[in-house]
Amino acid sequence: MTESRKGFDVEVKLHGNQHNSTKKSKTSRREKASLLGHEDAIATNEEAIADGAESDESDSPDHKTFSKKRQLPSVGPEEDSEHMEANPSDKMDHESGEESLGVHESHIHNLIVTTKAYATAKALKPFAHRLTTESTILFLQNGIGVIDEVNEICFPDPETRPQYMIGVNSHGLKQRNAFDVVHAGAGTIALGILPGTGSARPLIDAPDSSRYLLRTMVRVPVLVAVGFAPTELLQQQLDKLAINAVINPITAILDIKNGNIDHNFFLKRVIRLLLAEVSLVIRSLPELQNVVNVKMRFDPRRLERLVWSVAELTAVNESSMLQDVWAQGQTEIDYINGYIVKRGEQLGIHCVVNYMLVQLIKARGVLVNKEKEGLLPFGSVAKF
Known part of the structure; x- marks a missing residue:
């Protein structure tokens, strides 16, 4: 319509x-x-x-x-x-x-x-x-x-x-x-x-x-x-951030649709490591320390269920980050996984998995831009 x-x-x-x-x-x-x-x-x-x-x-x-x-x-x-x-x-x-x-x-x-x-x-x-x-x-x-x-x-x-x-x-x-x-x-x-x-x-x-x-x-x-009240709104922001921190970078790096992250044993291992960091940072935020049941709401197992639910509902869709990578190379990774890394550093938590994904997405953007400019020698074998 x-x-x-x-x-x-x-x-x-x-x-x-x-x-x-x-x-x-x-x-x-x-x-x-x-x-x-x-x-x-x-x-x-x-x-x-x-x-x-x-x-x-x-x-x-x-x-x-x-x-x-x-x-x-x-x-x-x-x-x-x-x-x-x-x-x-x-x-x-x-x-x-x-x-x-x-x-x-x-x-x-x-x-x-x-x-x-x-x-x-x-x-x-x-x-x-x-x-x-x-x-x-x-x-x-x-x-x-x-x-x-x-x-x-x-x-x-x-x-x-x-x-x-x-x-x-x-x-x-x-x-x-x-x-x-x-x-x-x-x-x-x-x-x-x-x-x-x-x-x-x-x-x-x-x-x-x-x-x-x-x-x-x-x-x-x-x-x-x-x-919503500001505190409840922040929790909803963090719910969405946790979902985006998994689906967006993984689909953009692997160049797959959202539904393809499910039923993959190896990806599940990566996702659980990723959500462990996200959960730890969110549950440690000082602005949420007086919120009731915040530990349960941002438990890694609940966040994982949210990710699978959204991946199933949007199975045939391409994530916004994947579209951004192919369109212009620049993404919102600094405001998703990068935010987790930044807040983790402030709290003394080293988010190595999130940091790695941030660097991989930025590297992917550089490669896409170079490919569009014809700077990469695709189709020929380099001799050393």
Whole structure:
């Protein structure tokens, strides 16, 4: 089933200087989609709409449907579009030259970030000045640890930081291009407002934008979104992290579908060693020491059952890390297994299996890139 949505106002931030802002683009919608990158941060003035999500346009009488179509600027072959933002309150002036291409100064109330974890800080930095303490950023991404980078690069002053929200997504999505997303599997989204992010204020003092965004997301039926307290949300993040720490790197290294990790005695040995490290680190985290039954929740045997369950449900799918390796060589490994290694070092735990997988994934990315560039002597035998 194909469902089309249109009528959004967008602004596209371009890299490079080769463009003509005074001429209307005749590029077709499909061509524009192929030119735009898939790692986009999307925002509206009062709400942001994630890839593949439906908007509840009747949520409030004060929020009207904006159907004005904004003409996208023409994109040359050497230009790389990195960031797309929808903001119905802005007006793009195509007659003012280069600076008119999406560089607006209006306040962003809510921003949903769906980029790959490693691209988040770079994508947010050009728009950091448009986010205030009354703004809310929702991170819908794999892995953990990106917020530390965002704080360091985009919002170093705690007194001027926006409010952060985290989403743990179990929906299966496959993006064919910037404007075409396949809902490959129904799931849920766990949402939570992080305490102590915006101006170090308590959770009860979160800005109105946070409550509005949370309420809007929960009321969209297709998302199956539910709000959670910060501690429970962290546990759900770690559940997903443990699953991704097994399925993603193993399938990417062996170039196999998710279901192929099951019924393999040798892989089970590796997976159990891997989960032993993951479990030990998670159960030792200081932020979980006062949580009831945390030892049982993150027991290696329970985590292993979760891995087999997800591998069976997604047996015919290729993991996101395998797709990333073949697409561009860069992956989110530093925010999955790399996070386990980092926290293990802080706790005095040496996670050698996770460290090895991090290095193997990065090595695989290098090899894929070299193969694409034709630098490896495939098809001939080297003589020594």
